[in-house]
Amino acid sequence: MDDLLTYDAVLARFDPVLGLEVHVELNTASKMFCGCDNTPGGEPNTTTCPVCLGLPGSLPVVNAHAVESAIRIGLALNCQVAPWCRFARKNYFYPDMTKDFQTSQYDEPICFDGWVDVEVEGETFRIEIERVHMEEDAGKLSHVGGGTGRIVGAEYSLVDYNRAGTPLMEIVTRPVRGLGAKAPAVGRAYMAMLRDLMRALGVSDARMEAGNMRCDANVSLMPTGTAELGTRTETKNVNSLRSVEAALTYEMRRQGAILAEGGRVVQETRHWHEDGEYTSPGRNKEQAEDYRYFPEPDLVPIAPDPAWVEELRASLPELPARRRARLQEAWGFSDLEMRDVLGNEGSLDLIEATVAAGAPPAAARKWWLGELARRANEAGVELGAVGVTPEQVAQVQGLVDAGTVNDKLARSVFDGVLAGEGSPEEVVASRGLAVVSDDGALGEAVDAAIAANPDVADKIRAGKVQAAGALIGAVMKQMKGKADAARVRELLLERLS
Amino acid sequence: MALTTADVARLAELARIALTPEELERLAPQLDVILDAVASVSEVATADTEPMSHALPLTNVFRDDVVTPSLPAAAVLAGAPSVEDGRFRVPRILGEGA
Numbered sequence: 156m157d158d159l160l161t162y163d164a165v166l167a168r169f170d171p172v173l174g175l176e177v178h179v180e181l182n183t184a185s186k187m188f189c190g191c192d193n194t195p196g197g198e199p200n201t202t203t204c205p206v207c208l209g210l211p212g213s214l215p216v217v218n219a220h221a222v223e224s225a226i227r228i229g230l231a232l233n234c235q236v237a238p239w240c241r242f243a244r245k246n247y248f249y250p251d252m253t254k255d256f257q258t259s260q261y262d263e264p265i266c267f268d269g270w271v272d273v274e275v276e277g278e279t280f281r282i283e284i285e286r287v288h289m290e291e292d293a294g295k296l297s298h299v300g301g302g303t304g305r306i307v308g309a310e311y312s313l314v315d316y317n318r319a320g321t322p323l324m325e326i327v328t329r330p331v332r333g334l335g336a337k338a339p340a341v342g343r344a345y346m347a348m349l350r351d352l353m354r355a356l357g358v359s360d361a362r363m364e365a366g367n368m369r370c371d372a373n374v375s376l377m378p379t380g381t382a383e384l385g386t387r388t389e390t391k392n393v394n395s396l397r398s399v400e401a402a403l404t405y406e407m408r409r410q411g412a413i414l415a416e417g418g419r420v421v422q423e424t425r426h427w428h429e430d431g432e433y434t435s436p437g438r439n440k441e442q443a444e445d446y447r448y449f450p451e452p453d454l455v456p457i458a459p460d461p462a463w464v465e466e467l468r469a470s471l472p473e474l475p476a477r478r479r480a481r482l483q484e485a486w487g488f489s490d491l492e493m494r495d496v497l498g499n500e501g502s503l504d505l506i507e508a509t510v511a512a513g514a515p516p517a518a519a520r521k522w523w524l525g526e527l528a529r530r531a532n533e534a535g536v537e538l539g540a541v542g543v544t545p546e547q548v549a550q551v552q553g554l555v556d557a558g559t560v561n562d563k564l565a566r567s568v569f570d571g572v573l574a575g576e577g578s579p580e581e582v583v584a585s586r587g588l589a590v591v592s593d594d595g596a597l598g599e600a601v602d603a604a605i606a607a608n609p610d611v612a613d614k615i616r617a618g619k620v621q622a623a624g625a626l627i628g629a630v631m632k633q634m635k636g637k638a639d640a641a642r643v644r645e646l647l648l649e650r651l652s
Numbered sequence: 653m654a655l656t657t658a659d660v661a662r663l664a665e666l667a668r669i670a671l672t673p674e675e676l677e678r679l680a681p682q683l684d685v686i687l688d689a690v691a692s693v694s695e696v697a698t699a700d701t702e703p704m705s706h707a708l709p710l711t712n713v714f715r716d717d718v719v720t721p722s723l724p725a726a727a728v729l730a731g732a733p734s735v736e737d738g739r740f741r742v743p744r745i746l747g748e749g750a
């Protein structure tokens with residue numbers, strides 16, 4: 156295993172510099188240069204044609220929708236849109252591409268020079284975007300033999316070209332400095348922001364776990380007080396927001412240990428291991444990359460009509476940062492409350508949907524960030540996958556507001572909903588969870604509690620009203636928590652005044 | 653410009669073509685002649701000639717985002733030297749030393 160410096164020791168001596176390259180799969184109907192279906196996950200090799208298989212004599216034609224998506228992404232990231240640009244061939248030999256080249260963009264990206272702000276714990280960081288370019292994805296390899304399913308030790312590999320030629324956007328940042336201890340968190344926040352942005356634009360499903368969004372995380376360390384950039388490493392296979400943060404932290408600590416010993420960081424591609432939470436060197440030989448880029452002769456240049464670009468700019472949807480500000484105001488959340496919401500993956504959408512289903516914003520926030528966040532955490536799933544829908548949460552809150560259940564019983568209602576026992580109302584009925592506010596039943600329990608605790612009753616009679624809590628507790632216990640506590644208090648005081 | 657055998661060896665490596673030292677010696681001067689012939693184009697091109705990558709003055713040739721039928725998987729795989737499980741079977745990618 157690698158030597159690691161403690162995180163604090165790294166920061167005491169070095170400033171991290173980040174660079175993030177993010178690939179986003181577009182959700183167009185068809186592929187980038189041919190009409191094959193772009194829906195992922197079909198039977199192997201069922202969505203291919205002469206173009207995406209690179210058969211001789213085939214001619215690619217650019218998908219207009221993909222160009223539109225690329226421009227919209229660029230505009231949302233405050234980029235310039237190139238008045239004229241071309242595709243290029245990136246030559247390489249690997250069985251994931253039959254053509255022996257990937258159609259990409261080289262020195263003429265469609266969008267460039269942008270920026271975006273991300274927020275971490277109330278602090279705003281500006282990330283400069285170097286470029287957004289269009290390219291095609293490659294086929295999928297599965298490695299057979301060797302036991303681990305990995306390329307090392309494999310006897311042979313199997314290739315499915317369904318993904319070959321599907322539209323892919325690459326979004327590249329300029330080096331980001333001055334982040335200090337928050338560098339890994341900023342990397343994560345940037346990915347989360349991009350994901351939300353892609354969804355708001357509707358250009359990608361942007362699910363990292365499904366590979367719709369993939370991050371190559373570059374980091375280097377600069378000795379504090381100097382301006383000399385350190386040697387960077389590029390970590391691949393970072394497939395979740397949490398992993399972005401963890402992989403960057405790991406690389407900072409690993410590089411820190413090397414530099415602290417007077418060693419040199421090797422510029423290389425590294426591979427993130429989700430299970431063991433470490434990086435290892437990629438097996439690419441150190442041979443410098445030589446892709447022999449040249450302009451793609453089969454595709455004519457793209458020159459976006461400025462009027463079209465302005466039309467796309469004007470029709471951009473509400474972007475995440477603006478939406479957050481609007482919702483915070485509408486819901487009346489404090490900055491701190493909003494920070495909690497944003498710090499809880501997915502909770503903003505869930506709260507919004509719960510409010511739309513009729514719940515008060517504060518109650519929606521309470522359930523999602525409290526009870527349901529706890530359950531998601533225990534189950535090790537994302538909040539949205541906890542098994543309760545926003546509509547159900549609104550229904551439970553409706554039952555609370557109507558006095559049918561109290562907060563404690565509401566938790567049992569969630570138990571029932573999660574166990575598949577039906578809607579919240581059905582669970583209340585089948586589990587008998589409704590609060591008892593019927594004076595007859597409550598009165599009996601109150602009388603019993605007074606009889607069982609004569610000392611306490613005397614105190615209350617003598618004017619010590621705060622002692623009522625003990626008797627209310629006794630009643631609640633007897634009623635298995637299903638009593639209307641406010642009514643119990645009233646009945647007690649009536650009898651003891 | 654003189655193309656060296658080292659240049660040709662590098663190109664051969666990038667193109668995954670195995671060449672013997674004798675072949676490199678023989679091919680380097682031949683490729684050099686071809687490059688010279690092509691280079692004469694630059695004598696014709698004057699300073700006011702824009703470099704071009706395409707023969708036609710076209711831009712923005714797009715197609716609508718519409719799905720068209722793909723090839724049947726059986727037809728796609730028919731030409732493959734080896735097939736397994738509906739996929740192309742390719743030899744070991746990394747050598748023993750990897």
Ligand SMILES: [Zn+2]
Pocket residue numbers: 186189190191202203204205206207208320
């Ligand atoms: Zn195709």
